[in-house]
Amino acid sequence: MSLSKATILGTVAAIGLAQAAQANELREYALEFFKPLPSTVPAVNDNPITPEKIDLGKALFFDPRMSASGVFSCNSCHNLATGGDDNMPTSIGHGWQKGPRNSPTVLNAIFNEAQFWDGRAPDLAEQAKGPVQAGVEMANTPDNVIATLNSMPQYIEWFEASFPDEGDPVTFDNFAKAIEAYEATLITPAPFDAWLNGDDAALSEDQLKGLELFVDSGCASCHNGVNLGGNGYYPFGLIEKPGADILPVGDKGRFAVTETVDDEYVFRASPLRNIAVTAPYFHSGQVWDLNTAVDIMASSQLGAELSEEEVGYITAFLESLTGEVPEVVYPILPAETAATPRPTGDVVQ
Ligand code: HEC
Ligand code: HEC
Structure with missing residues (x-):
């Protein structure tokens, strides 16, 4: 028995619809945690932007x-x-x-x-x-x-x-x-924003898997909102303290700001936009590889053992946060005058 062209096309369309429905479901789920970048320069409190x-x-x-x-x-x-x-x-x-x-x-x-x-x-x-x-x-x-x-x-x-x-x-x-x-103008729309805004093709299969893992394994409980972070404070080493090379004992993080014992080694959950191009990682800058950083986060913050494959998917997702940097034309600066204070040359030996 051969299938008619109409049946085949109907089946293909049905699969397409099923995929679209699935994509929409994941998108709705993701939108509970994340927000796309606005398309215009945001307003800033007490500072009208001109x-x-x-x-x-x-x-x-x-x-x-x-x-x-x-x-x-x-x-x-x-x-x-x-x-x-x-x-x-x-x-x-x-x-x-x-x-x-x-x-x-x-x-x-x-x-x-x-x-x-x-x-x-x-x-x-x-x-x-x-x-x-x-x-x-x-x-x-x-x-x-x-x-x-x-x-x-x-x-x-x-x-x-x-x-x-x-x-x-x-x-x-x-x-x-x-x-x-x-x-405020340094905003970088990324493939993830395009996807959140409805473009199914903006993320690859691996990136979609990574997104699901990022949410389901708990990363998104700290890294959420527009910047996937930048909006909350947590102990670095919530479950398991990383070694002193990565979390140097001398830097107690938010403790220096609040002087509250509970804030020892508490840091802001890092914003993750453009993370793939801003190595090395963590406040100590001691980790150069994003896969390793993801692995450290899984164990230190979630007590989770991720497989190499899972780490790879999450990293692929994080790469979808690399956005387009606005064009920067190098400014020509005013020339100094006789009245301009001279550089001070005290060099620390
Ligand atoms: C010598 C290097 C250096 C120079 C120069 C410098 N910064 Fe920074 N900047 C840093 C470091 C290091 C941090 C993080 C410090 C910390 O968290 O304690 C930082 C943090 C920041 C942050 C916070 C970003 C975030 O995610 O929290 C902003 C914004 C920033 N700098 C803007 C500026 C501006 C504007 C200037 C010029 C007026 C400037 N920086 C000059 C090194 C520098
Ligand atoms: C309990 C809150 C929490 C959870 C859960 C969490 N993180 Fe983090 N994340 C943080 C904090 C806090 C930092 C800043 C660490 C520091 O001070 O260096 C951070 C830093 C990072 C960095 C380095 C950022 C930079 O600019 O160097 C990456 C990458 C990262 N997290 C990814 C993840 C991933 C992936 C997961 C899930 C496997 C995850 N995080 C789970 C709180 C969390």
Whole structure:
């Protein structure tokens, strides 16, 4: 007996429908945990975002003269050409000093509920004031930053255009707000967003398996929301403490912020967007391979033994979080003048 063409086509259509129904079911399930990136720049509290402010923030982000030595810009450690981080175990800053923690990406950081591995800054504007003053990063002072900016007429004009209602707009607060406005534009839509928005073909079979495993084995209980993390605090080593190479005893995480014993070795669940391009991993930056990082998470946070195959599927899913970085045109910065404070050369031996 041969099947008629109509029957065959009908069967194919039915399989197609069944697959679509299954995809929709998984999508609805996933949407209980995750949210796609918005398609436009998000609004920011107390900081209206304008094109002028974005451009000013971009100049500041790339300007090494915001550091005391004139060497380090935000982009030194959050290089937009390499995933918004520096791909070093821990960052190198002022006077070639090695900082204590790995540099997280600035991409999509606007969606984190708090900034830093321990969440000590509530938002990006507050965050931006930190590195400028940190001795191991840019080692500068707010006064010196303002003196530097005021020495270049072009910067004064840009501040005036960005904060038109203010008499004296060149302030450290506005410096931070402009950087926040620029960072709000650093959003990277990924295949996972396309899939959440209804494009069944955006994820491969392996990635879909990985997504299911990511949710079913419990990763999504900590890594959820728009950034698949960045919104909650948990002990690193909830079930089983990783070794001191990965979780150095000296860095007690959120304990330094809250001084509560319960917060010893508590860290923010890391945002996982672009994770495949931001090795090495963890706040100590001691793990270079994403499969290994997934394996460590499974045992330390869930007490789960995942097979190599399962780890591979989860990693494949994590790769679907690598998004498209907005085009970055390198800004031409205002030229310094006779009044611009000179780089300070104190080198740490
Ligand atoms: C010397 C390297 C270095 C420089 C320069 C630097 N950062 Fe960072 N940045 C880091 C490190 C390391 C961390 C993590 C520190 C921590 O959690 O304690 C960090 C954290 C951040 C975060 C938090 C991201 C998250 O997921 O929590 C943002 C945003 C950020 N930096 C933006 C900036 C901006 C803006 C500048 C310039 C004003 C800047 N950084 C300059 C190394 C640097
Ligand atoms: C109980 C909460 C919790 C669970 C469950 C959990 N994580 Fe994490 N995850 C964290 C915390 C906290 C960190 C930050 C660790 C640190 O301080 O270095 C983290 C970090 C990571 C990192 C490194 C991020 C970076 O930027 O270096 C990856 C990758 C990761 N998790 C993936 C997973 C996967 C995959 C699973 C499931 C197998 C999972 N996590 C389960 C809380 C959790």
